[in-house]
Amino acid sequence: MNKKGLDQGKPRPDAKAKATGKALYVDDIKFPRMLHGYIFSSPLASAKLEKLDIAKAKAAPGIHTILTADNLPGSNRIGMIFDDEELLVSSRVRMSGDRLALIAAETQLQAKKAAELINLKLQETPGVYDCREALSPSAPQIHPEGNVFKEFNVRRGNLDETVLSSDIIIEEDYEIGGQEHAYLETQGTIAVPQADDSWHIYSTTQCPYYIRARVSRFLGITQNKVRVFQTVTGGAFGGKEDFPDEPALCATALAKATGRPVKVIYPRKYDMQSSTKRHSMKIKHKLFATKQGQIKGVKLDIDVDAGAYAGLSTVVAERANISSVGPYDIPNIQVKTKVIYTNNLYGGPYRGFGAPQVSAVHEAQIDKLARTVGKDRIEIRRINGMSAQKRKFASGEELAQPHLYQELLNKLEKISKWRTHLQPPSRGNLKEGIGIGTMIYGVNLHWGGQRLDRGAAYLVLLNDGSISLAVGVTDMGQGANAAMRTICAAALGISEDLIQISEVDTDKVPDSGPTVASRATMSGGRAVIDAVNRLKPKLDKIAAQMLDCEDPGQVECKDGIYQTKSNQTKTVSFEKVVEELYLRRINPAAIGWYRSEPRQYDPETGQGKAYAFYAFGGHVTRVQVDTDTGRVNVLETTAVHDVGKIINYQGIKGQVHGGTVQGLGWALMEEFKLNKGKMMNAGFSDYLIPTSMDMPEKLNMDFIEEPQPQGPFGAKGIGEPSFISVGASVISAVSHALNQDLKILPLTPQNIVESIRKND
Amino acid sequence: MIKVSLTVNGKKHEKETAPDTSLLDFLRSIGVKSVKKGCGKGECGACGVIMDGVYCKSCIVLAIQANGTEIKTVESLGNAQNPHPLQTSFVDEGAVQCGYCIPSMLLAAKNMLDKNPEPDEKEIRKSLDGNLCRCTGYVKQIAAVKKAAKIMRENKNDQ
């Protein structure tokens, strides 16, 4: 097995510029005559707008315009899937942070000072801040459609009979918390009106094509009038999927009104208090099994707190719904997922897309089953998990590589030295524990989003043999561009140094859908390979002629040198072949395209083909819990991932490190303090994310590389899998340490102390 | 408005600014863009500079307090042609992902290494404690500092 990956061991293409301070993020860019935008927002989450008097503010120094719902130069109704949001509130506030007015000024400070002069009167109205309470018929209705705005199901087999004949029933109610993305660079956009009535939008984003579509809709112009440049993006993790559209629309509105470039940068506090979050979920799980520990059925009720606007919550819930059974082949399944409006901050995509929450639950339940029937926690997973014999995912489809789950368990057990830690030492109030979490991840978009499952790459051979590559998937910091460069170089047989790739410009490549769902490597990579496949035969043909070889099939390019397979003494360089291509005036450019195979799926039953293919992953975590303070110290983690094929070894390690530590943050320290829907701890001194002192001493990792035929060079995807099962492994470890079942995330000191007290 | 004059990486700058302007905003207003804003409240560590030899978060220093000082930013370490060992090891070790935290983190590490050329892992972790990074899990950054420290010691011995 090649442990080093497909890459050539070079640092990623953007690292040097970033390490020397030369990389330009959106706030580092400026334009002549540029104004600064500011968002004036609601401090309340549920209120009637009674008065919004901007007269005084308008007269303040440096103010160019103030926009409200009354004078917005574009369509005020916005939304990703449902148009349930207003860019500027016209009468009813549904969420704290809802925008009331937009200000453009010479400086940021002037805009902020003017905002203080706005005369605002809000009449607070009764809100609902708990997704289960929102189900009650007497709860305030957030939107006319009712609070449950979407449901998803999985129905397989017959749960009634299972219930009757089961020896063991385990029923629990779980409360899984949300999470703030906490990308280090906040949201921001610059909108620049052009002389020909077109627009340039600069944005920190993972989905520039979303912005293009929404800005054009907002202004009522065609999409070819909007060109979006993704700026170097300072982290995203899902938080820059749909949300950047909002700053983009704000900047565009102000630029339209003033005719000048406008920059909108979110201050950290407002970013935290208004942007989308990982969904909190309440999940009831009922598991039916035999005395031997064989699971016969599961019943789940998943209540997803979507917050005040739909955003992409339905898409997240769709993944939670189908992933909730986990990597187990269970014959009888009944899952109902409700997506529920409340007056909380609205949920959105976040690394794992609903899967981490359900993974925490299905794993806690199977742990409990292990304890109930007296089996080891890995053993119980072996019995119920996917294998060569047990091949069926929750959707009823047979997986192509179900045996990899067993390999995953073997690796996790071995690398973590699982058995040696099962009877950990306990010294007074310090208790050690080891835990496991596993997961199954459908790579790419769910059936429900398959229309977006496409990707494009534009490859140009320049006449000096260098290559200009543009791909429609974004590098948001995760290293997608490095992966694209590696794939392109490997497919052509040349040095990575010959390839130039940078952030997305929507005018360069067709709409490639969103860069989400760990699909960058897959969809971008396949598009790159397709582009190469369109050019390579031409090059091979020329090379064959230059090498006096009759059959182009007999030549190959390795390390930038063409030779024939039989006669290796004669060579011609890649550069020379490209030069010849130009001399013959043959088209040196190609657009590569990828789309996933169309799939069939029944949303009523959740049966069919949900995803293009699947990846397994798992974590083992060792902890030490202080039972007095409730503080958890993570001693060691072990991550194993089924990745098909490693493209960039350094990149994949970085994803696993980052995903693990971010997962530990979610599981142990990151907690929202919400007061009537308003985030009270919006800032890094109160909303704590892991620092270098919090990370475990040891992070082990290993990969399973069995190529997946649909992926580029067999690769799958790693961005989200790296995170998903961390939370589950932490619950498992803390439960083991305390010898009790925990049913809540995050396991903050307070939650742990409370659980211990309740258990006594 | 008040006049603030200071030196950034050896170059003198002078500009009128509002008295409550932070050093961070001041630096960015004179075109020093490698100093990043992640919070503006002293909580994230993205805005670090070395002021008269002391590493500090420039968002919680007033520009006027920095009057007459000598500021060093990541550009003072090195550039693409002639990088500092810390920059080289961050790049080679894969310690850079989105990069937003990096310029400041490099300065924090440099500051520590100036005082403690042979830090152990704990000391490295401690020196980066005030620099949040959401992407990397810190693993490679700690490794990169370790590696740079070694290179710097060797370079010194060679001299």
Ligand code: FES
């Ligand atoms: S911007 Fe200075 S510490 Fe965050």
Ligand code: FES
């Ligand atoms: S590399 Fe992204 S925050 Fe550190």
